[in-house]
Amino acid sequence: xxxxxxxxxxxxxxxxxxxxxxxxxxxxxxxxxxxxxxxxxxxxxxxxxxxxxxxxxxxxxxxxxxxxxxxxxxxxxxxxxxxxxxxxxxxxxxxxxxxxxxxxxxxxxxxxxxxxxxxxxxxxxxxxxxxxxxxxxxxxxxxxxxxxxxxxxxxxxxxxxxxxxxxxxxxxxxxxxxxxxxxxxxxxxxxxxxxxxxxxxxxxxxxxxxxxxxxxxxxxxxxxxxxxxxxxxxxxxxxxxxxxxxxxxxxxxxxxxxxxxxxxxxxxxxxxxxxxxxxxxxxxxxxxxxxxxxxxxxxxxxx
Numbered sequence: 001x002x003x004x005x006x007x008x009x010x011x012x013x014x015x016x017x018x019x020x021x022x023x024x025x026x027x028x029x030x031x032x033x034x035x036x037x038x039x040x041x042x043x044x045x046x047x048x049x050x051x052x053x054x055x056x057x058x059x060x061x062x063x064x065x066x067x068x069x070x071x072x073x074x075x076x077x078x079x080x081x082x083x084x085x086x087x088x089x090x091x092x093x094x095x096x097x098x099x100x101x102x103x104x105x106x107x108x109x110x111x112x113x114x115x116x117x118x119x120x121x122x123x124x125x126x127x128x129x130x131x132x133x134x135x136x137x138x139x140x141x142x143x144x145x146x147x148x149x150x151x152x153x154x155x156x157x158x159x160x161x162x163x164x165x166x167x168x169x170x171x172x173x174x175x176x177x178x179x180x181x182x183x184x185x186x187x188x189x190x191x192x193x194x195x196x197x198x199x200x201x202x203x204x205x206x207x208x209x210x211x212x213x214x215x216x217x218x219x220x221x222x223x224x225x226x227x228x229x230x231x232x233x234x235x236x237x238x239x240x241x242x243x244x245x246x247x248x249x250x251x252x253x254x255x256x257x258x259x260x261x262x263x264x265x266x267x268x269x270x271x272x273x274x275x276x277x278x279x280x281x282x283x284x285x286x287x288x289x290x291x292x293x294x295x296x297x298x299x300x301x302x303x
Contacts, residue, residue, distance in 0.1 A: 010120035010141060011163035018139040019271035022113045026279060027290075031106035033280045034188040038101055039065050041189070042094025046087060068095045076205055096200055097191045103199040107169040109181040112277060114288035116140075116270035117167070118174025119262065125211070126258050128154060129224075129251060140267050165203035172202070172209075173288035176261055177226070178237030181286045202228060214248060223248035269293060 022028035043064045051059050067083045068091075074081030087095070104110040107117075120140030127134050127146070131154045137143040145151040172180065183196040210227040225247040226233050232247035239257040241249035269275070275290050277283040283291070 010124055011161055011167050019113060019117050021271050021273070021275075021290075022117060026276060028111070028113050029106060030111060030279065031102040031104070034101040034105055034186070035098055037188040038094070038098055042091060042098070046091050050086060065095075065098070068092070093191065097186075099199045100195070100197060101186055101188060103166070103169055103203065104186050104197055107166045108173050108197065109178075109286050109288050110185055110284065111173075111288055112275075112285055112290035113270060114170050114173040115265060116267055116289070118170035118172070118288075119265055119267050119270075121161075121167075121171050122174050122258055123262060124152070126255055126262070127152075128159060129255050131155060138267055140271075165207050168203055168207055168209060169199075170288075172228075174261070174265075175226075175258070176237050176239075176287070177233060177235070178287075179234045184286060185281070185284045201231075204229065213251065216248075219244075219248065222251045224251045224254050225249065265289075266293075 039061050043061050046064050047059060047061060050064070064087075067086060071081040071083040071087075075084065106114075108114050123134050123141055124146065133154070134141055134143075134146050137146070180197050180202065183192065183194065186192065186195065186197065208227075208229055212225050212227060214223045214225065215221075216223065226235065227247075234243065234247055235241040235249045235254070236243050238249065238254060239260065240253040241257065266273075270290055273290070273293075277291065285291075
């Protein structure tokens with residue numbers, strides 16, 4: 001759904017679906033712990049190298065990280081940036097991994113509020129795939145828009161939604177695409193040699209995600225597959241979907257699995273519940289959800 005401010009909808013979900021835990025310290029901002037520690041490691045030499053060149057101002061690690069961001073934004077906007085020359089190849093690799101840490105722990109499988117924020121759009125996807133209206137709304141969806149076939153049609157062959165990269169990660173998490181989480185949580189001490197989650201491949205500038213509906217003579221029944229930035233993603237993390245080489249899954253199987261995920265997701269608890277978790281690696285999640293209610297009472301460290 002497109003944004004029609006001030007009416008809430010599912011693609012600006014921190015604002016719209018009232019997932020208030022996404023704004024609370026220690027819940028929706030867990031990436032900061034990891035980002036601070038990693039930038040202190042990979043930019044340490046850059047700080048020592050660049051500070052002597054500047055008089056009257058004391059550089060910080062945060063300044064250098066901002067310069068790296070300016071390189072990226074200016075390159076996209078005007079084609080080139082002098083900030084890019086300031087850093088080594090190793091420091092750019094560190095910058096790339098810094099985004100992995102930030103996105104993993106704040107918007108994706110390592111965030112306790114990621115699944116809840118992607119929940120509403122998954123309900124809309126199921127409605128489109130089944131050509132039926134959403135049966136029961138909560139603050140994650142907009143009944144004003146979704147119950148109106150003018151603003152939320154269910155009989156089109158093509159739907160186009162536009163949103164931010166953070167929301168796309170919320171959605172990929174809510175879909176349970178566990179192939180991107182199979183290597184587990186990301187450390188802040190070093191760059192893992194092999195990792196399943198790479199934000200530069202999942203959500204670069206102009207990220208594009210396609211849900212394709214197909215029928216093939218070699219496979220029985222209509223199929224669905226997901227293309228992320230021109231690459232087919234396996235659907236093996238979705239219950240019942242086979243490890244088909246072209247990433248296809250029967251639509252009925254896909255829909256049933258998503259309906260089960262929606263039924264198992266306690267949106268009220270995840271997005272507005274009064275739960276807490278310790279910062280950093282003292283508590284981890286790899287499914288984008290907070291500790292279950294029973295774990296809150298048993299141990300704050302259980303995921």
